[in-house]
Amino acid sequence: VAVATATVAGLVALGALATTRETGRAPGPGPVAAPPTRTPPSAPAPDPGSQTRAAVDVSGNRWWSQSKLTLTTTTPVTALTVEVRIARTPGVVGTGHWHDLPGGDFTTTATEENGHLVYRWTLKPGRTVAPGRHAFAAQYNHAEGTRGASADTYTAVLTGGDGSRSTLRGTFGTPPAR
Structure with missing residues (x-):
């Protein structure tokens, strides 16, 4: 031994x-792992990862377009309202809308208000949106040709699990020429 x-x-x-x-x-x-650091967000948000990206989808054609808002968050969202406003330029008529979250979790409306088609998705009370990337799309016909979208806007109002609330907004800009 x-x-x-x-x-x-x-x-x-x-x-x-x-x-x-x-x-x-x-x-x-x-190696010893350093403790995680948190960079403060530049604008109030439920978490520093909340962001949006808005674009007119290139899959449209000379008479039809889809304006798509992508919302990304890294923490659960307990209240959410997404609104897409499409300016009533010549020939604009709503043709539909969609989102990639469970349909039963949202109340969805499409109305006309003050010269805009307004698509609104509201998370139902007691429901939660999981962290991730989520899409909301407004579809519409328009006069033939490329339609400028600079007057089309979006607003997303989010509430985090801790009660923090933020509003993210912007425009869709002009789509690429078709």
Whole structure:
């Protein structure tokens, strides 16, 4: 037993010595992870990862378009209202809408208000939107040709699980020429 113990101790010492010679330092307990840091958001939001991206979908054609809002959040959202407003330019008529979240979780309306088609998705009380990337799309016919979308706007009002609330808004801009 004494010989076995001495042999094991000798092998461990040689291993440590070999490690010290190869790396120039004695082996330590291994890397220590730094505590996570949190960068404050530039605008109030339920979390620093909440953001939106709005674009007129390139899959449209000379008479039909789809304006798509992508909302990304990294924490659960307990209240959400998304509104897309399409300016009533010549020939604009609503043709539909969709989102990629469970249909039963939202009340959805499409109305006309003050010269705009207004598509609104409201999360039902007691429902939660999981962290992730979520799409909301408004579809409409328009006069033939490329339709400028600079007067089309969106607003997303989010409430986080901690009760923090933020409003994200912007425009859809002009789509690429078709």
